[in-house]
Amino acid sequence: MSSIKLRDVSVQFRDGTFGLESIDIDVNPEEFVALIGPSGSGKTTMLRTIAGFVQPTSGSVHIGGNDMTHVLPENRRMGMVFQQHAVWPHMTVAKNVGYPLARRGEKKASISSRVDRVLALVGLDGFGSRKPASLSGGQRQRVALARAIVADPAVLLLDEALSALDEPLRDALRRELVALTRREGLTTVHVTHDRAEAMSIADRIVVLDNGQIQQVAPPAELLKTPATADVARFIADATVLSGTVRHGRVECTDLDYSWSLSAVRAVDSVVEGDSVDIAITPDTISIGPAHHPDYTFAEITSVLYQVSSYSVTAKTPAGMSFRTSMDYSKPEIGETIGLAFENPFVYRAG
Numbered sequence: 001m002s003s004i005k006l007r008d009v010s011v012q013f014r015d016g017t018f019g020l021e022s023i024d025i026d027v028n029p030e031e032f033v034a035l036i037g038p039s040g041s042g043k044t045t046m047l048r049t050i051a052g053f054v055q056p057t058s059g060s061v062h063i064g065g066n067d068m069t070h071v072l073p074e075n076r077r078m079g080m081v082f083q084q085h086a087v088w089p090h091m092t093v094a095k096n097v098g099y100p101l102a103r104r105g106e107k108k109a110s111i112s113s114r115v116d117r118v119l120a121l122v123g124l125d126g127f128g129s130r131k132p133a134s135l136s137g138g139q140r141q142r143v144a145l146a147r148a149i150v151a152d153p154a155v156l157l158l159d160e161a162l163s164a165l166d167e168p169l170r171d172a173l174r175r176e177l178v179a180l181t182r183r184e185g186l187t188t189v190h191v192t193h194d195r196a197e198a199m200s201i202a203d204r205i206v207v208l209d210n211g212q213i214q215q216v217a218p219p220a221e222l223l224k225t226p227a228t229a230d231v232a233r234f235i236a237d238a239t240v241l242s243g244t245v246r247h248g249r250v251e252c253t254d255l256d257y258s259w260s261l262s263a264v265r266a267v268d269s270v271v272e273g274d275s276v277d278i279a280i281t282p283d284t285i286s287i288g289p290a291h292h293p294d295y296t297f298a299e300i301t302s303v304l305y306q307v308s309s310y311s312v313t314a315k316t317p318a319g320m321s322f323r324t325s326m327d328y329s330k331p332e333i334g335e336t337i338g339l340a341f342e343n344p345f346v347y348r349a350g
Contacts, residue, residue: 002029002063002064002077002154002155002187003026003027003028003029003062003063003064003065003187004025004026004027004050004061004062004063004155004187004189005025005026005027005060005061005062005063006023006024006025006046006049006050006059006060006061006062007024007059007060007061007062008022008023008024008058008059008060009022009023009024009049009056009058009059009060009061010022010023010056010057010058010059011045011049011054011055011056011057011211012057018210018211019042019045019054019211020042020045020046020049020056020211020212021210021211021212022059022212023046023059023211023212023213024213025206025213025216027187027189028187029185029187030181030182030185030186030187031187031188031203031204032178032181032188032190032201032202032203033188033189033190033202033203033204033205033206034189034190034191034192034197034198034201034202034204034205034206035047035189035190035191035192035205035206035208036191036192036193036195036198036205036206036207036208036234037207037208037209037214037234038209038234039193041208041209041210041211042208042209042210042211042212043191043208044159044191045211046191046206046208047157047159047189047191049061050063050078050155050157050189051073051076051078051080051157052068052071052072052073052076052078053073055070056069063076063077063078063154063155064154076154076155077151077152077153077154077155078153078154078155078156078157079147079148079149079151079153079155079156079157080148080156080157080158080159081141081144081145081148081156081157081158081159081161082144082159082160082161083159083160083161083163083164084164086144087132087140087143087144087147088132089131089132089133091131091132092128092129092130092131093119093124093127093128093129093130093131093132093135093143094112094115094119094128094129096132096143096147097115097118097119097128097143097146097147097150098111098112098114098115098150099147100147100150100151101114101115101150101151104151114150115128115146115150116128118146118149118150119146121146121149121180121183121184122142122143122145122146122176122180123142123176124139124142124143124146127139127143136169137164137165137166137169138165138169138172138173141161141162141164141165141173142173144161145161145177145180149180149184149186153186154187155186155187155188155189156181156186156187156188156189157188157189157190158177158188158189158190158191158192159191160191160192160193161177161190162174162177162192162197163192163193163194174197174200174201177201178201190202195234195235198219199219199222199223200219202219203218204216204217204218205217205218205219205222207222207231207234207235209230209234214227214228214230214231215227215228215231222235223235223236225265225267226238226267226279226345227267228267228347229277229278229279229345229347232279232281232345233279236279236281236282236283237281237282237323238279238280238281238282238345239279239280239320239321239322239323240277240278240279240280241253241254241255241277241278241280241320242254242275242276242277242278242349243275243276243277243278243346244273244274244275244276245261245270245271245272245273245274245276246272246273247272248260248261248272249261250264250270250276250278250344250346252278254318254320255296255316255318255320255341256296257296257341259341259343259344263342263343264278264343264344264345264346265343265344265345265346266346267345267346267347268346268347268348269348270346270348274348274349275348275349275350276346276347276348276349277346277347277348277349278344278345278346279344279345279346279347280322280341280344281344281345282311282322282323282324282325284341284342284343284344285322285324285339285340285341285342286339286340286341286342287324287326287337287338287339287340288337288338288339288340289337289338290336290337290338291338292338294338294340295337295338295339295340296316296338296339296340296341297316297317297336297338298314298315298316298322298336298337298338298339299314299315299334299335299336299337300312300313300314300331300332300333300334300335300336300337301313301314301315301321301333302333303330303331303332303333305330306325308327309325309326309327310325310326310327310330310331311323311324311325312324312325312326312331314337314339316339322339324339
């Protein structure tokens with residue numbers, strides 16, 4: 001069981017830009033942590049810094065209580081699985097999986113027994129003599145996973161490891177991965193661009209943007225209380241609008257709409273005169289008649305079926321788009337509806 005500690009870690013590139021800036025985080029032993037954020041937010045840079053492929057400009061990386069900041073990747077006792085499974089086509093499955101053990105000079109009998117064990121763990125019992133060309137994409141990814149854990153790593157690092165797989169195979173392997181990491185007691189850090197995947201498998205989620213941590217929280221807390229308007233936008237598909245606090249109300253300057261301070265979720269303390277960001281999430285939007293005076297007029301611009309409801313995007317005449325859901329008969333693009341906004345998140349601007 002190993003923890004991961006990053007202390008004031010920054011990575012500055014040659015052009016002066018920061019891939020990571022003042023990162024502080026603890027990953028607990030046996031915890032499954034997902035790194036998410038927009039493209040270029042620093043997810044992969046952070047993972048590669050933990051792995052040792054990127055040297056921090058400042059700060060330190062500790063694994064299992066040991067300072068690994070300047071230790072070579074191969075000496076960090078880490079297993080890593082990438083988006084492209086990268087199994088060697090000329091080797092059998094068993095030789096692919098056993099390669100890390102053979103490389104460090106372990107005896108053939110020991111390698112064979114450990115390879116058999118991990119192949120059984122990843123659902124490939126009896127596949128040892130087969131060549132990768134005879135396997136499906138999901139099976140080859142299982143081979144890569146088996147190779148990553150065969151040498152009893154202290155930490156498992158996953159870099160978009162499931163994104164190349166098709167559903168429902170991806171969902172099945174996702175479930176197996178969570179069960180495997182729990183069973184083997186692995187501390188796991190998983191980079192993914194898939195928000196739903198992060199929500200479904202992680203104990204905690206790290207939201208990154210511009211090389212900085214925006215929030216670290218369990219999935220339910222992240223949805224319940226996004227720390228910033230940008231997190232609300234990225235995690236919960238919020239529409240973020242500008243506003244001002246006046247006479248005990250939050251007045252939206254982008255809409256003809258206002259709320260009493262008691263009717264909003266003020267994440268930051270706000271006072272009279274403050275400029276604020278208002279994050280309106282899909283679950284806080286009610287739908288009513290298009291021309292009712294209590295509703296904001298909008299036109300449906302997109303419709304997606306989501307099993308128990310329809311996800312719709314509706315645009316106001318002023319050009320602001322809102323995401324919400326409708327659980328009755330299929331709405332049509334071009335249909336007009338009314339929108340009411342209740343209990344938005346409010347943040348101090350700037």
